[in-house]
Amino acid sequence: MTSYEPATGQLLWEGRAGNVDDAIDLARRAWPQWAAQPLATRIELCRRFANEVRKESDRFAELIARETGKPLWEARTEVESVIAKVNISVTAYAERTGQKKLDSALGGTAAVRHKPHGVMAVLGPYNFPAHLPNGHIIPALIAGNVVVFKPSEKTPAVGEFLAGCFHRAGVSAAVIQVLHGGPEQGKALVAHPGIDGVLFTGSAQAGIAINRKLAANPGKILALEMGGNNPIVVIDTPKVSDAAITIVQSAFTTAGQRCTAARRLIVKASMYDAIVHEVKNLADRILYAEPFAEPAPFMGPVIDNHAADQLTESFLYLMSNGGRAIKHMTRPDDNLPFVSPALIDTTAMAERPDVELFGPLLQIIKVDDFDQAIVEANNTRFGLSAALIGGSPQDYNRFWANIRAGIINWNRPTSGASSKQPFGGIGLSGNHRPAAFYAADYCAYPVASTEMEQPRASIGVGIREERRRKPR
Template sequence: MTDNILVSYAPATGEEIWRGAHGNVDEAVSRARRAWPAWAALALGTRIEVARRFANEVRTDHEKLADLIAAETGKPLWEARTEVDAVVAKIDISVQAYAERTGKKKFDSALQGSSAVRHKPHGVMAVLGPYNFPAHLPNGHMIPALIAGNVVLFKPSEKTPAVGEALIACWNRSGAAENTVQIIIGGPDEGKALVAHPGVDGVLFTGSAQAGIAINRKLAANPGKLVALEMGGNNPIVVMDTPKMSDAAALVIQSAFTSAGQRCTAARRLIVLDSAYDALMAELLPMARKLIVGDPFAEPQPFMGPVIDNDTADGLSESFLALLTAGGKALLHMRKPDPDRPFLTPGIIDTTNMPDRPDVELFGPLLQVIRVPDLDAGIAEANNTRFGLSAALIGGTPEDYGRFWANIRAGIINWNRPTNGASSSAPFGGIGLSGNHRPAAYYAADYCAYPVASTEMDQPRANIGVGLKE
């Protein structure tokens, strides 16, 4: 970033991908406020039709968008394609969710007239997007917000502005009225200005707990501004004895190392029963060594690409060494094969004997292993965190899973499935430092419109039956 120019680089190659000027928040908010009444006044069906045209534009640009996502984030092309698919799928899911979660209701009560429940949009919504899913995750806020009748100011991550611009270009071709959806290029300063702006009615955020807490603190004295925080996790995956230990290892790999560990739902802590430890490690460690880490466009396709930049890679390497110094035992050393590029090989470290394990989200391919004697100890260890996004149990019986489900504090709890890969057809969110009880995905409709209760009659009808003088 130089002066008022933002520059984006490809993590895998270091090549410049995009550059552009920072946006003007005040001017964008002013345009959005002028655009909102007309957009909100449109029939719901008209807004849905615009969203469907947007989906068609994304389909048309599918490969171009996938290439851009892969280049700017470093994720493999196969994964970037699934992200574009998710952007398209979000429209039908959001239409269904809006009808189900915010549909109109009317109740007749004879002489008392009728009662109704309808929903209204909030107004101007600021969407602050992350770099790990630069199209899918902000789109998951934007589509429900727009269908509900809000207008959107989208600030992409300063690390992925090119994808953000391409997404908005699809909106601009969809027939949406001018300034219904705007992009604001910038870094933390623009983000802070959007959050604090009196012309913004809601803040829909996806990102780190640190940034989410700062937003929450900034708006603590302003209850009139809606805030939906979708933050990270220190997510546990608990493994019990199972006859399918190779499958269990594959689920651990998928949970911890997909997207180079750069998912908020990625497994950060592998909690293993002592009885299953040796058998699991015999499968897990050789499998992790075989993972291809490489350029997103390489053939054969890699399992994972680089992390987002060298600062992130160096921070993760330092974290691995810090865990070793504090008493961790390296099971698989994290390496940085190219000193100039942010590629990292998976790191697995046994931290069972560490007296004080740090309760932080290490956002990358770094997995801590903790041994426990039984499931109850595993549940206690899984809950030993301020976060509460995702958790999974591998192995065990239906009764074991019932106990696990009942006692784990998390918004996503899976059995014999990875911690990540959540469905957009279900609510998505966590508790503690992972969210503020406003789950996204299918339940995004809940925070994009507010309910209004009405009692109504065609003509005034009333009398005062008591307390009047003769």
């Protein structure tokens, strides 16, 4: 296996694909001892992991920037999110899966406790190759699970570095393992009988395949965190410049490679000219360059040439089927995956493809009024993120009540969700297992108990009266 830097094409990492059977066998043998550790011990080891990441933060951020192509400033925010995840997960575990007892004098004690599932497979993405898998790994470890982590085959070096921080912190290499590989290893990991759960972040296509594979096996917990065809809706607002900045942040941060990135800008007709002019003006000024360039770029390349090819082909498809180019997507170097941010009006298209175009490509749709905007926003099989720009509190209440999405914002970007909230969507965006603060829910299962120190029982009805023997 090899990994190349998107921005330069230089070789970054070489390694071998792992053996799924060996990894799971090692994990199954390690699980009982890890689950038997006191919760305080597991939490302490995770805090030590955070300290290791903190010590290595500069080196870690540089590696993320090199392997993903994202600007160094953004890679640093990802490392900060990795560190912050520990305290957030400790709080979430206590709130979501804490122990509860209800005492009843005659009925004993009613108790609710949580148990870990066992061996969890974590399949990570390439866009946030440290933060997103770590968002599964930390809650899983705190709950008492062990983890077999398969990083994206496009970002193996970051996955290896992340796991190394756990190992240096004192978490056994059997408790958190890295399994390198591509689709073949991913499929084998999901299907393996020794896996008790699958925690996945990635495309809807891959997530649906995993869901189908496990449909006949309800004993395995499955959390799917997939993408979206996310709408950002603009109605009446005097803050045109602020609206444009929010739109650009939503659509083009991380070169549009966020599952919560805005894919569709839905604009009320009365605001269309002003908003589109301002967004284009701002998009024209976006710097896109290699991660360490000076001045710092807003965005870097997409992950590889295949992704860049798909995006340019998608732009041409939209133009050929009724779309009107407002800002063309350009490719300055055919050998490197840099693409410029692009804007295309697809209002006149008879059928707009309901797909996640994972890159800096924003479709613009003009609507007559707020009612039509809501209908258009919901015109998708996905349901991850949505945002409303402008309007009154009453408008936002109506938007919130009618939009089908797991994340709904007002005058804020569609992206940049807080880890202190649940993170997930509906439809093709997820399977009702939100991550972030709610990750604790799928990392442990509740056990209800009623308990008494001594047996005490009676039957008050339906028993024949015992005959007493006559004395002789």
